[in-house]
Amino acid sequence: MLLLHLSDVNEASWARQFAEALAPYPVVRRGDDFDPSRVRYIFAWKPKADAFEGLDGLEAILSLGAGVDALLKHPHLPAQPIVRFVDADLSQRMSDYVVAHVTMHHRNFSRFQADQQARRWQQYYPPAASQTTVGIMGMGVLGQDAVQRLKPLGFELRSWSRTTKSIEGVTGFAGPEQFDDFLAGTDILVNLLPLTPQTSGILNAQTFGKLRRGRLAGGPVIINAARGGHQREADIVTALADGTLGAASLDVFEVEPLPQDSPLWAIQNCYITPHIAAISNEAAGVRYFSAIIRDHEAGKPLINVVDRARGY
Ligand code: NDP
Numbered sequence: 001m002l003l004l005h006l007s008d009v010n011e012a013s014w015a016r017q018f019a020e021a022l023a024p025y026p027v028v029r030r031g032d033d034f035d036p037s038r039v040r041y042i043f044a045w046k047p048k049a050d051a052f053e054g055l056d057g058l059e060a061i062l063s064l065g066a067g068v069d070a071l072l073k074h075p076h077l078p079a080q081p082i083v084r085f086v087d088a089d090l091s092q093r094m095s096d097y098v099v100a101h102v103t104m105h106h107r108n109f110s111r112f113q114a115d116q117q118a119r120r121w122q123q124y125y126p127p128a129a130s131q132t133t134v135g136i137m138g139m140g141v142l143g144q145d146a147v148q149r150l151k152p153l154g155f156e157l158r159s160w161s162r163t164t165k166s167i168e169g170v171t172g173f174a175g176p177e178q179f180d181d182f183l184a185g186t187d188i189l190v191n192l193l194p195l196t197p198q199t200s201g202i203l204n205a206q207t208f209g210k211l212r213r214g215r216l217a218g219g220p221v222i223i224n225a226a227r228g229g230h231q232r233e234a235d236i237v238t239a240l241a242d243g244t245l246g247a248a249s250l251d252v253f254e255v256e257p258l259p260q261d262s263p264l265w266a267i268q269n270c271y272i273t274p275h276i277a278a279i280s281n282e283a284a285g286v287r288y289f290s291a292i293i294r295d296h297e298a299g300k301p302l303i304n305v306v307d308r309a310r311g312y
């Protein structure tokens with residue numbers, strides 16, 4: 001039996017699609033009349049404290065999100081394997097966001113928008129893409145997709161990950177010891193890391209001060225599409241005000257929804273989106289997790305299982 005436990009998304013609609021895809025396999029929701037000990041899979045997003053109560057026959061926890069930081073903090077998380085969402089549709093959506101914001105900042109959107117508002121005709125030529133370096137933190141599923149889509153646009157590309165990566169056309173850096181070198185050649189910093197104790201707060205004043213200056217008018221840029229816990233928002237506000245950063249694109253925030261009184265709302269060169277960079281698409285998600293359940297029921301191993309010791 002598959003149990004759905006989803007908050008802040010249309011659980012009824014997901015349940016209908018799962019029931020269709022898996023029929024005659026039983027699919028239930030909270031509030032339905034079922035025996036919890038018959039649940040073999042739970043499909044979860046922002047599960048409540050009692051989500052796993054009575055699930056004595058559980059085989060796996062299926063995460064609607066690609067990021068599992070919140071799930072890993074659940075106070076009663078069972079020991080069963082966690083399978084996270086990994087999907088071409090999700091990667092494409094994230095890369096759409098990354099490419100849109102990288103190209104916007106490369107072409108100095110903030111500066112020309114300000115000029116337009118001031119009715120100012122002031123010619124300025126942004127550097128060529130080949131003279132602009134995009135540095136991506138996190139070279140996993142999403143980071144690797146993003147570099148493949150940025151490559152044809154002609155940017156210099158570099159990556160930073162936990163373990164060394166060798167990707168054609170991308171200069172790889174790894175580990176804390178190579179972090180400063182990675183930053184020193186980066187004009188546009190993109191964050192696609194998972195949130196772990198090691199990466200929490202990594203987008204801070206110290207990091208911003210180490211980015212390359214002199215290529216992009218106004219200063220280097222950050223783009224955070226991973227988790228709000230990666231960023232120190234007070235540092236971003238200061239860095240945008242004093243010119244340490246030329247602009248920022250933020251899809252995620254320390255507190256979501258972003259509080260009304262956050263100073264970020266009013267900063268012209270801070271581009272805010274409400275955690276929509278890459279939503280888990282229903283049709284793609286049902287296809288992916290139905291296949292995982294079917295395969296596992298047929299005796300095949302689970303895929304894309306989270307390594308709890310690493311935290312992602
Ligand atoms: P992956 O697990 O596939 O990749 C994670 C990458 O981060 C790996 O390259 C890993 O290194 C690297 N990494 C992890 N810890 C460290 C560290 N301490 N130092 C340096 N590098 C590190 O994740 P995904 O690409 O699938 O997703 C990334 C994140 O994107 C998710 O965790 C989620 O938070 C976020 N996300 C946001 C969405 C949105 O809408 N805003 C939507 C979907 C995801 P290594 O390769 O060496 O293991």
Ligand code: OXD
Pocket residue numbers: 064065066067068085278279280
């Ligand atoms: C995710 C997200 O992790 O939507 O998938 O943030």
